[in-house]
Amino acid sequence: MSQDWQPYLLSSLPEKCDIVYTSMNRKITAAIILAFLAIPVLSQEMILPELKGFKKITNYPVFVPDNLWDFINGAADTYLALGFVDLHVAEYKKGKDVIKLEVYRHSDPVNAFGIYASERSPTYSYFDIGAQGYKVEGVINFFTGNYYVKLRTYSEKPKTIQALETLASRVESMLAGEKKMPEVLSLFPGEGKKINEETYINESVLGYSYLNRAFRANYQTGNDNFSIYLLKSPSAELTVNSAKRYLSSAGMEPIEGESRYVVDDGYNGTVFLSWKNDLMVLITGLAKDQADIADKYASQILK
């Protein structure tokens, strides 16, 4: 079975961390400890900001992949599939008003975008925070760098809502990482693209376990609604292999030198497949006789 395009795997925890201390190897020991702590998939301590007038309560444990279920139950699976590393939670209380802050750290910015995008709606009110964020009914969610941040209050008091925004801003400023959307998103053609509907699917694209790491954008042109999946693999060879495997699963023999096919794909309907170098494009939602639309968009991406 091909191992290409497999989902991101969490690195191993160190089996042992040899941190025996003596005066002779003090510096070495420190280096070992720091190296140990620097392993990116391990959770880290985080000092969450204060909020004037509110009492910060941080008596939640740091949630890691083993116990995320304890906090968000069945939703945890989606987070885990997207490289969840750790979660820090705090509550800010003032009288009966509570603001809850959750800072999810993922393995990389693409996965952080993936989890953020899976929970957003284009109908929300977007504003300038992090790489992108929005407000909706006592909620502020945003992502920046490797982090997905969620804040919520059930209070409707204007002062508490203001405090929610202040806290969001403070958290944003303390988190490391670039405040930008994944670069691959810029490859999607703008014409007809539905705003803020892009998502990231890190495994089983269209239900196929060998197609992974796709960005998806939805489009509407006239009465036609369709989706474009863009898969960028580490190499052109992997792209070709995945495409051939998909064709093979559809009973189609790849034609030498040909890189665009119309696939009749059972439950997924008609799929327009094309690729070039390390990019693969899958277009769904169009009928077989709408190849001109598929061609136009694929050509723009694979130029």
Added chain:
Amino acid sequence: MKKEISRRGFLKTGIAGAGVMAVSPSVLTAAALKQETNIIYRTLGKTGLKVPVISFGVMRSDNPGLITAALDKGITFFDTAHGYQGGNNETMLGNVFKNIKRDSFLIATKVKPVTERDGKPNDQTSPEKFLEMFKLSLSRLQMDYVDILYVHDVSNPELLEYKPLLNEVIKLKKEGKARFIGFTTHRNEPQVINAANADIWDVILTQYNYRLAFIDELKAAVSKAASAGIGIVAMKTVAGGGWLDRERTKPMNTTAAIKWVLSNPDIHTTIPGMTSFDQLEANAKILSDINITATEQTDLLASLAEPGLICTGCRECIPSCKKNLPVPDLMRAFMYTYGYAAPSMAKTLLADMGISANPCSDCDTCTVNCTRNFAIREKIADVTRLAAVPAEFLT
């Protein structure tokens, strides 16, 4: 000459594709996914609903094709929640089901009330907010009613008796917005299930798998509830998401794990999560065959030997330690160090317990029996090294 993608190219291969369509494995896949024969159904307690032993935990799926394929396969019960994917999960299901005959499938959703951290209701446990969220769920699902409405995440029996919320869900049932009402439980399951009043609650959704430390206690609670007529749905049947280790290097025999759950007749259906046709195919086979094979039995036993990182705190190990060490607390220190990368927390805990480096050094053999098969002696040796490290070196 550089070959450009062109309309002609797509059309040409489209014809080629059409030429092989008759034997297309995608089409074959669809054919292979036709409804299983001899599907095993169980009655979901007093609801009287006939449910296949495999249902669909939709939480991670965003592929409408997979839902349709599952329906064709005979999986007719779908489980979602108000909070899954920020509501996008319900929206996706709504778009799939809007053109499907309503009585040909069952749908359950969950709404989570605000509670204290220990699960107790507080003054923010608002039935109005619960109702508002449920109405939004119905709107996303594009349905007038759901078959089961769960109160999501009941970890304290007090919530089951909280009248304002209770009255609201009973009202929704009377109004026909929810045919049946239930709750889900993720912590203190035996205690919560034992507290369920069968005159009120129709269905319980609980975690249930062969790796739970308290499975005997849970099994007894489930048996009591099922005997009282409450329908039992099992979740987290594939403990660890299908992997035996967090590095995802050791796959679990998921079929064996689900069959093990179904070997208990008090479990009426299961809701494994599925995101691929492969997973659907594998789970659909269980629809008509729940007998655990010898190989599956062997796999289950072998996987029980795989430890995780989290000590469940069952405390059964304490009497077996010759030195009366606080083993669960030492395992907690291990988790702080290796799980949270917070060795300073571990060092503080060690200091509080008065534990020095390698307290097991004068024991020839370790007599501690861990229910999770942790290598207790090795873990204690690893973590207690921190006792000798100056605090200023630790984060």
